[in-house]
Amino acid sequence: xxxxxxxxxxxxxxxxxxxxxxxxxxxxxFKPNYTxxxxxxxxxxxxxxxxxxxxxxxxxxGKSTTIKMLTGxxxxxxxxxxxxxxxxxxxxxxxxxxxxxxxxxxTQLWWDLALIExxxxxxxxxxxxxxxxxxxxxxxxxTLELDELLKVPVRQMSLGQKMRAELAATLIHEPKVVxxxxxxxxxxxxxKERIREFIKQQNREKQTTVILTTHDLGDIEELCxxxxxxxxxxxxYDGPISTIKDRFGKYRTITxxxxxxxxxxxxxxxxxxxxxxxPRKLVVRFDRTxxxxxxxxxxxxxxxxxxxxxxxxxxxxxxxxxxxxxxLREEVAV
Amino acid sequence: MRKLKRYASLYWLxxxxxxxxxxxxxxxxxxxxxxxxxxxxxxxxxxWVVMGQVPSLNGWTIDEIFMIYGLLTLAKSINHMFADNLxxxxxxxxxxxGFDRFLVRPINPLFHLLADRFCxxxxxxxxxxxxxxxxxxxxxxxxxxxxxxxxxxxxxLAGGSIxxxxxxxxxxxxxWIMNSVPVTLAVFQTHEFTKYPLNIYGKMIxxxxxxxxxxxxASYYPASYLLGRDVGYMAWxxxxxxxxxxxxxxxFWLFGLKHYGGTGS
Ligand SMILES: Nc1ncnc2c1ncn2[C@@H]1O[C@H](COP(=O)(O)OP(=O)(O)OP(=O)(O)O)[C@@H](O)[C@H]1O
Ligand SMILES: [Mg+2]
Numbered sequence: 001x002x003x004x005x006x007x008x009x010x011x012x013x014x015x016x017x018x019x020x021x022x023x024x025x026x027x028x029x030f031k032p033n034y035t036x037x038x039x040x041x042x043x044x045x046x047x048x049x050x051x052x053x054x055x056x057x058x059x060x061x062g063k064s065t066t067i068k069m070l071t072g073x074x075x076x077x078x079x080x081x082x083x084x085x086x087x088x089x090x091x092x093x094x095x096x097x098x099x100x101x102x103x104x105x106x107t108q109l110w111w112d113l114a115l116i117e118x119x120x121x122x123x124x125x126x127x128x129x130x131x132x133x134x135x136x137x138x139x140x141x142x143t144l145e146l147d148e149l150l151k152v153p154v155r156q157m158s159l160g161q162k163m164r165a166e167l168a169a170t171l172i173h174e175p176k177v178v179x180x181x182x183x184x185x186x187x188x189x190x191x192k193e194r195i196r197e198f199i200k201q202q203n204r205e206k207q208t209t210v211i212l213t214t215h216d217l218g219d220i221e222e223l224c225x226x227x228x229x230x231x232x233x234x235x236x237y238d239g240p241i242s243t244i245k246d247r248f249g250k251y252r253t254i255t256x257x258x259x260x261x262x263x264x265x266x267x268x269x270x271x272x273x274x275x276x277x278x279p280r281k282l283v284v285r286f287d288r289t290x291x292x293x294x295x296x297x298x299x300x301x302x303x304x305x306x307x308x309x310x311x312x313x314x315x316x317x318x319x320x321x322x323x324x325x326x327x328l329r330e331e332v333a334v
Numbered sequence: 335m336r337k338l339k340r341y342a343s344l345y346w347l348x349x350x351x352x353x354x355x356x357x358x359x360x361x362x363x364x365x366x367x368x369x370x371x372x373x374x375x376x377x378x379x380x381x382w383v384v385m386g387q388v389p390s391l392n393g394w395t396i397d398e399i400f401m402i403y404g405l406l407t408l409a410k411s412i413n414h415m416f417a418d419n420l421x422x423x424x425x426x427x428x429x430x431x432g433f434d435r436f437l438v439r440p441i442n443p444l445f446h447l448l449a450d451r452f453c454x455x456x457x458x459x460x461x462x463x464x465x466x467x468x469x470x471x472x473x474x475x476x477x478x479x480x481x482x483x484x485x486x487x488x489x490x491l492a493g494g495s496i497x498x499x500x501x502x503x504x505x506x507x508x509x510w511i512m513n514s515v516p517v518t519l520a521v522f523q524t525h526e527f528t529k530y531p532l533n534i535y536g537k538m539i540x541x542x543x544x545x546x547x548x549x550x551x552a553s554y555y556p557a558s559y560l561l562g563r564d565v566g567y568m569a570w571x572x573x574x575x576x577x578x579x580x581x582x583x584x585x586f587w588l589f590g591l592k593h594y595g596g597t598g599s
Pocket of ligand 2: 063
């Protein structure tokens with residue numbers, strides 16, 4: 001049984017288009033000129049308990065809007081959402097007990113309160129059983145290294161400290177579903193790593209279901225087995241990451257180190273492209289549906305004085321970039 | 335019942351945390367709590383100077399006017415202490431996006447908003463009002479009977495509720511408009527009229543402050559009742575009016591919430 005079901009979900013924002021200046025303001029007031037902005041456009045997907053799903057797309061694709069409907073903040077304009085069998089918007093309070101939300105850009109902690117005071121308050125709001133609370137606090141303090149932060153008010157924390165604190169606050173009531181909207185935005189590698197570890201651990205130990213939006217594909221590669229890509233409010237891919245790599249990672253690059261400087265007038269196999277031609281270095285990109293690495297390497301070795309070469313694995317980043325840019329959109333069968 | 339207990343204990347916790355923060359900024363706390371006393375003192379001086387010129391205002395002596403003033407101030411302080419955060423709904427919660435947080439927590443969002451910031455500045459108002467009313471009881475020989483004390487408490491709570499309900503109604507407009515503060519201010523400031531006996535004004539203002547923006551029910555009528563001036567049933571009108579306004583305010587709040595669910599801004 002899926003824990004989240006999204007069925008033909010849409011969200012349309014009605015905007016009152018204002019013309020500039022005072023006249024425009026008056027006109028907008030008395031003769032409003034509405035335009036509809038479709039932020040989420042007939043989305044359908046479902047998520048099983050214990051899954052970690054990456055929810056990605058370009059800026060403005062509709063990720064946050066979807067999350068707001070899943071959490072019950074916004075009402076859908078069309079279609080339906082079910083989380084744990086409930087309608088999150090009309091049963092907002094009941095839904096709230098079972099979910100946790102991180103909005104990466106804002107904090108849920110009280111600005112002036114020491115972290116421990118914020119956590120105490122949150123535990124009371126969610127009615128976390130005191131003994132359990134103590135246990136979790138110890139556990140979180142260790143994995144997120146919160147010990148030194150507990151007495152510090154949020155306003156004095158760095159971005160990374162704030163996000164660690166935020167995650168503790170979000171998971172202290174052991175929600176069944178967690179929505180993370182850009183939890184690693186602006187963080188350094190170490191903090192990112194720690195946060196990913198924490199999310200993985202929670203998921204492993206408690207079967208917590210996680211929906212994660214991010215622009216950092218490292219998050220996706222490390223945490224998610226499955227990714228949903230949306231564009232202009234529509235799903236353009238839903239499936240395992242490995243499939244994207246196989247299906248869409250058709251370009252690979254080989255970097256050759258050459259002994260002699262002159263490598264002019266190279267003849268390359270079909271489906272191959274010279275990306276860089278520098279003294280002692282050649283970078284070749286090829287379409288692996290049209291040729292193979294050995295053909296390319298063989299051809300180059302015949303024509304140039306190759307000292308060394310390396311084949312780069314298709315990286316998610318460049319694949320996603322291609323998908324975003326629309327190059328592969330026609331190919332993507334949903 | 336369990337729910338009530340839960341909310342009461344939550345409120346208490348919010349309050350404790352708030353005081354902890356206030357103690358951290360001790361100077362701010364003292365300035366805030368006492369600033370209202372100075373503001374009130376200046377305002378009271380005006381009354382005193384004006385009344386120094388005339389022995390009575392439409393049959394009201396200075397002590398009696400201070401009684402009206404005191405009752406109003408007490409009612410206002412209830413709103414000031416417990417519901418001041420309503421003012422900030424638009425610019426500190428909805429606009430910056432923090433309001434979303436209230437909607438993903440398993441408690442009533444209006445409760446959350448009110449509990450989020452107890453306003454200590456209101457304490458000064460409360461003390462000024464209390465002193466004025468106590469002084470009125472003494473100087474005007476109003477008996478400290480159980481009935482009078484119960485009436486006083488009722489009048490202050492109902493009056494406070496009228497203040498809260500009217501602020502709620504005007505602040506809920508921030509679900510639609512960019513800045514609701516001028517709207518709230520415009521309604522709120524009319525309470526200045528009700529620091530004085532309503533019968534000194536023309537009919538229009540008297541009726542408006544009784545039925546339209548009924549701050550008068552929190553001051554003029556209860557004061558009249560305590561002073562033994564017969565105002566009939568109007569002495570009790572603040573109770574049903576407060577109840578109706580609170581219910582209407584809450585309804586309007588729910589309506590605003592519904593709108594927010596549609597637009598998210
Ligand atoms: N409250 C709103 N009113 C009107 N339009 C909105 C509102 N919220 C979002 N939009 C519009 O809906 C679209 C989707 O926005 P959304 O915030 O969901 O994108 P996103 O995928 O989260 O982008 P990002 O990666 O930048 O966070 C955008 O075009 C945005 O301008
Ligand atoms: Mg977003």
